[in-house]
Amino acid sequence: MAMLRTGILGYGGGPSIVPLIRYEAVTRFQWMKDEEFMEVLAIANALPGPIATKLAGYLGYRLKGVGGATIGVLAHIVPTCVAMVGLYAFIQFFSTSKVIKGMIAAVVPIVAVMLAVMAYEFGEKAVKGLGWAAGIVFFIISFLLLQTFSVHPAIVIFIFLLYGSFHHKLKDKWKKKQLGTGDDV
Incomplete structure (x- = not known):
């Protein structure tokens, strides 16, 4: 039912859903914690294909295996497919209407706000875990990689996932050394 709701209520593409x-x-x-969802989202972004469909498949698989993944994906995409066929026929019929053009244009700011809220919440959690200085530095690095050097977002995500795996290992090693329990001396 959860993926059916996202398929019915989601509008504007994967990132908006x-x-x-x-x-x-x-x-x-409460199938998972927010931190785990962020990790799954990062992996889903790095893989090819629609983000929302990958998330629906992952959640279904996590809960009920292959059958759950199949049901999760179908529950998520079938309402969209049916709605697209119906809306396409409707829009074609009323394609010259200013009201329809206005309705379509009105959705863009809503999607932007939803994405901004989610980005803020993710950034807030990152700053809590890493601190302000590291959060700002990583934001600047990711901004430069994406905007200045035009690095593909999947590569940027992979770089930060790779860094994250080493960060925690180095942090744990540093803590052990500070406590005097490190066995590298």
Whole structure:
């Protein structure tokens, strides 16, 4: 039912549906913690294909295996497919209407706000875990990689995932050394 709701209520593409899936998985049903959802989202972004569909498949698989993944994906995409066929026929029929053009244009700011709220919440959690200085430095690095050097977002995500795996290992090693329990002396 959760993926059916995201398929029915989600509008504007994968990134706009991610907050709805996050709400279902983290807040409503508590299938996972927010931190785990962020990790799964990062991996889903790095893989090819629609983000929301990958998340629906992952959640279904996590809960009920291959059958759950199949049901999760179908529950998520079938309402969209049916709605697209119906809306396409409607829009074609009323394609010259200013009201329809205005309705379509009105969706863009809503999606932007939803993405901004999700980005703020993710950034807030990152700053809590890393601190302000590291959060700002990583923001600047990712901004430069994406905007100045035009690095593909999947590569940027992979770089930070790779860094994250080493960060925690180095941090644990440093803590052990500070406590005098390190066995490298």
